[in-house]
Each structure stands twice: as C-alpha cells, then as structure tokens.
Amino acid sequence: MRGSFKYIFWFFCVSLFFSCKENADHQDKKVFNINLDQGLTSIDPAFARNQNAIWMTNQIFNGLVQIDSSLKTTPCIAKSWQVSKDALTYTFNLRNDVYFHDDPIFKNGKGRKVIASDFAYSFYRLIDPKIASSGGWIFSDKVKDKHNFIALNDSTFQIKLVRPFPPFMSLLTTQYCSVVPKEVVEHYGKDFRSHPIGTGPFRFKYWKEGEILVLLKNEHYFEKDAKGMALPYLDAVKASFITDKQSGFMSFLKKDLDFYYNVDGSYRDDILTKSGKMTSKYKGKFTLTKSPYLCTEYVGILVDTNLLIVKKSPLRLKKIRQAINYAIDRDRLIKYLRNGIGVAATSGFIPKGMPGFDSLAVRGYAYNPKLAAKLLAEAGFPEGKGMGEVTLNTTTTYKDLIEFIQGELTAVGIKTKIDVSPSASLRDLMSKNNVNFFRGSWLADYGDGENFLSMFYSKNKVPYGPNYTAFYNKEFDQLFEKSYYETDNEKRFELYRKMDQMVMDYAPVVPLFYDQSVVMLQNNISGYSFNPLSLMILKRIKKN
Secondary structure, eight states: OOHHHHHHHHHHHHHGGGEEEEEHHHHOEEEEEOOOOOOOOOOOGGOOHHHHHHHHHHHHOOOOOEEEEOOOOEEESSSEEEEEETTTTTEEEOOOBBBBEEEEETTTGGGOOHHHHHHHHHHHHOOOOOOOOTTTTGGTTSSSSGGGGGEEEETEEEEEEESTTHHHHTTTTGGGOOOHHHHHHHHHHHGGSSSSSOOOEEEEEEEEEETEEEEEOTTTOOOOOSSSSSSSOOOOEEEEEEOOHHHHHHHHHHOOEEESSSTTTHHHHHHHHHTTOOOOTTTTTTTEEEEEEEEOOOOOOEEOTHHHHHHHHHGGHHHHHHHHHHHHHHHHHHHHHHHHHHHOSSSOSSSSTTTTTTTTTTTOOOOHHHHHHHHHTTTOOOOGGOEEEEEEEEEEGGGGHHHHHHHHHHHHOOOOEEEEEEEEHHHHHHTTTTOOOEEEEEEEESTTTTTHGGGOOGGGGTTTTBBTOOOOOHHHHHHHHHTTOOOHHHHHHHHHHHHHHHHHOOOOOEEEEEEEEEEEEEETTEOOOTTTOOOOTTTTTTEO
C-alpha cells in the first residue's frame, strides 16, 4: 500500500507540474516533450550502450570533455589539458565550479563540488569486473589497472595509457566517461540506474518505467551561453514511451511532442517524396532536417581463403567482389527504398560526416553494370555462367533492401538466394566467421575513423573483435598500428584514407550508403544541436 501511495503521490506531482498549459500560473514553464519508442533500460552512464540511454545520460551527466557540432573535442569539466610527448600521459585541469545535483546522501542534502578523485572512481568503475559495465572497452586495453587513473590533487586529474591512442580525447567524449559521485553510487548500488545523480544541465526527478520520465532544470549548472546567460533555457524535459511508431508520430502531429526522430517505413511516403523532400501535406507544419549520421550500411563478404566456406565460394575471387560493388545502383536504392535518406557510399567505408572524410581522396564504387559484367567474364564466369548461386544472409527488417540487391546482382548474371534469419542468429554466424555473404551496418561510438577501420585489423579477429570479413593484410595492419603514434590529425587522416582505399580495392565489403538522421521539430523550437553522432543535446534548446 505504501508503494502504491508513493506512486500516486509522484504521479500527482508530475501531473501538477505539467498542467502548465492549462494553468495560467505556469504558462512560462518551458517543457521539452520527447518520445523514447525503444524504451530505456538504465540512466547509469556505465551502461549507456544504446541511443536512448546515451541521450538521457547526456542531459544528466558531464565528462571531462564534450563534442561540438563538427565532433571537435571541447572543454567541459576539464577547462584545459596537456598530452605528454610520448602520448601516454594526459593531464586535465578541472573547473572548480562544478557541483553534483542535490541528494540526501550529501551533507545537508546539497550536492558537493566535483574533484579529480571522482573521475578516478568513475573511470575505474568502467573496468571493475564487479560492475560489468558495457563500457569496459573504453579503457580495458588502454590502462593497466586503477592506478593509471591519478588524482594529483583536487583539481588535477591524470590518465596514463599503456600505449598511444590518438583518438583518446574523442573517446573521452562518450557518455560512458561521465563523472559520478562515489558515495551516492555506493549507497544506491544497482538502483543508481534509476536514481542518477550527475552534474548535467538537467537533474533527475521521476521515472515510471515504460510510462514517463521527468528531468528538471539544474538551477546551479556551470555552463553559460556566449552572452553569459545560464544554461539550460528549458525548465524541464518530459519523455513518454510510446512503442508504436505510428502512434508516436500522431502524438507529434497533435503537438503533444516537440521532437520526433527518424521516419519509419510505414509512413515514410506520407512525409517524404522519393527525392527526400517534405511532402506538400506537411510543409510549414513542422521542420524536418536531414544530417550526416556516422553509420555505414554495407554487405560483408568473408575473404579468408583458409576457411572452408570461402574455399568453396566464388566470392573468394576479388574480381567477383568488385563486380558486386559495381552492380548496385546505390542512388536508386536510396531514392526508392529510403525516400532520399542517406548518401551513396562511393567514397570508402568511413562515412560522410566523420572528421577527415574526403569524397575525392578514397575511390569506391559507382554504379557501372558494364564493368561488373566485364569483371565477371575476366573471373571466368561470363554473364555468371558456371558461377552457381550465392546466398545473401539478412534479417526480416532489411529484407526489402536485400531483395533490391538481389535484383541488381541478377541483372548482371549473379544468381543470388536470400536467407532470412533472426538478428541474434545472424550476429552469431558473423561473430564466428560462419557466413559468407551478409548484410551489416557499423555505427560509430566516437568521432574518429579508427572506429571503422578497426573492423579490418587482423588482431580484431572474431569472436573477440569485429573483423567479420576475416580481412587480414600485413600492410593494412602496419598502417593501422602506425596511426596510433601519429598525433597530428591531418597526417593520421591521411593514413586512414590509405587504409580505407586498401579495403575498397580488396573489396571485403560492399558499402551501400552512409546513413542520415532525420529530426522533426515543432516550429516553436530552436537551438537544437545537429551532430554526426546524433547525440541529443538539449541545454541550448529554446521553446517559444
């Protein structure tokens, strides 16, 4: 009964706060309404493994550094930093005006100041086997143990790496690297997932799982805008959990939501023309923005001829793999299957929007069915004769895309059978190099091309790494390892382009398109930050 009363009490408080639309006394409250259709499993940054968790932790927590709209690493709680000449020691100078949100666990219930030892605790927590954080990979191969996280004093924090890793500063912008207060985390234990205390622009207020989440403005937030005005501008953020995408979109049309993310296939034609423009039906009713999203949709091909399934497959031949790349009209795929959402992947595996991306520096594959036919003939299979049938593996969600590819390959003589299996089953096959030809996608965790090239590094063999195509190349590995010691970004990007070109030439993958995010906002919303990681940043949102 006590638990029921507590729920009713909180529901009453939340309802009262959000009755501001009808209550003249609260008309000035600025509440940003969103929907999290994929649910939310945790608001503990140590478990920020999916988009919704990343989005919400980013409102409640801060790290040493953060990203701007072009993915450049900028100060946050660390006001400055230095990197040693050997690129192994990173020293951070912390602000002295950052405080945790108020909580009864703190003395007098007031949030205390963040100090360097808080970061030492927070970062070790990611690799602590007792925590089993999904973010363990951030530090697991970069530090020896907890002694590599050093609080030199309250305002100076140091990290010592076991080997150089140039994208390290970019890695520190992930939400896994948020600072948390030890005494609060240890008091709540596993319940910290639903009782998060951070330093961010919004503080946690209420969460009824699967129904509603409420965050309120942090009145003591340390960041200010260019004019010296305190952030955030909003008074609150309210999230609903409508799982049906059409119902969620209808809520957006009724203006119950201020934000809606991505266009589901069930109503894509209603919103977008085939060329990707907003249909006349909705023009002026809300804003729709497409922007680069660091995700490459591709088809993978197993290439290690030491594997029995590769020895028996015509896909072991480079010219066949190149023919497949030339046979697919990526622009038509994007137009008719995705209503113009995405960019044809003709410039390598690293996607558009990534720092260092150069559409002219890496030559991928444009649509050229004549050249595809020529390569087939040179491989000994003119018009596909004698080649047999290849099986392309996918999941139900992407069946239409794979059927399109099947049609393109059939047109040049490559007979293709489609095998549809559950996502978990296909992932299992890929993680064991047990599938020859498969649909995949790679989404960036942080804004550096190393993230994508790691898929082709020999030491990242499955099942412990993401080398699903079993691409092993000594020259590639040498360049990959050399890039770890290159601290000059432009020189490192040049190495990335060389590696990307090697992948394109050998063709263990067929890049299809670089994805785009689609954000819909009500016309009275301004200040939304668009970035290629599609990270939700609400501290500068204004609602007029």
